[in-house]
Amino acid sequence: MTLPAVLETTHRAGVAALTVVVVLDPTAPLRSAPDHAGWLRGQQRLDRVMSRVAPPLFLLTAGATAAAAVVALVDGRAGAAAARTVTAACVVAAVRVTLTRSEPENARIRGWRPEDPPAADWREVRDRWEAAHRSRRALLAVAALATAAGVAVDASGRR
Template structure:
């Protein structure tokens, strides 16, 4: 493997690890654990403010570097690594799709709500929908991490 290939592989592993920590490990989950409207909404809005800044560059880097690492593996005729890295790229892409189709529309609603107002109609259903799709994202991020590690050369 060339030094560029090694650099791409390490960058791919690093950004995928960051994605796994950010999404699959989910260090912000305790902020969303509030039982009632006000507690949950404050936590969800705090998480949203942070993740709107942090998640996009992590997702972009993880996706782009997974594709780049796939190209490097294909160029080096390493079929196993190319397949694993392609799987990682697909998992990242699928996680982005879930985010855009489900989580982001719920986040847009949540941004309009105020904790001191009466509970918004349907807030519990929106919360449940967001959490279900977030579990899907967590699995996809973990799968991307497993695929990235499986692609490593011995």
């Protein structure tokens, strides 16, 4: 398999994985308990998993997508290059949302314990995290659409 093919496959697989894990949000039930203890258990479980999975997935996807955009541009496939550039920008923006909005809330709640009395503002923390997550989901949905557009452009043979 050639390097451009590896980059393209990695780009598509990474966007697909982010779409499944973040956009489709299968972890929503973990965060759906209305009470402090139930919500906190789910949020902390999610944080433990995603703090390991998300960094390499986001970085690999952003890097492979940006590289695939360069390959497409060099090959004279401007439409595909533009679509991949939009995808890479959306993934990078989602990383920024994670680092600047979600992670500060995660860091705060890592020290909380479900059996302790809830922090007075736990609902505000939850709501800020969810708002950031909705932003991240929207950015990654646009990335998925841009990826699909790039695939369609490549399939049509248009340059």
